[in-house]
Amino acid sequence: MSTQQSIINHIADVWLDGDADGLDAQVPITELNIVDSAGIFDLVHYLQETFRVTVPLHEITPANFRTVEAITGLVERLRKAGAVR
Structure with a gap:
């Protein structure tokens, strides 16, 4: 699975009850309040892990x-x- 698809799936699972319909790489997720400012820190944790x-x-x-x-x-x-863990 690509990095992009993995991120889409994670956002759909956590914030959209698993429904990724209409969610693609260009959707402004913060402007549409799909992910709020607090959610960004959850995303950071997800990316790091x-x-x-x-x-x-x-x-x-x-x-x-x-x-x-x-x-x-x-x-x-x-x-x-080289910012890998």
Whole structure:
């Protein structure tokens, strides 16, 4: 399973009662209140545990968590930068 699909599935399971219909990589999850600001920290924990990356505090920004595409990009950047656990 791809990183992007894994994140979509997690968001659907936790915040949408398992229903991923209409949820794709470009849906603005924070603007549509699918994931609120507190939920972002749950997502950070999920990313760190699932993808074995360390998400520095300065990377926890609205831009990095606006869409699944942005979150996937963050994970890939962290992997390339060697921020793995």
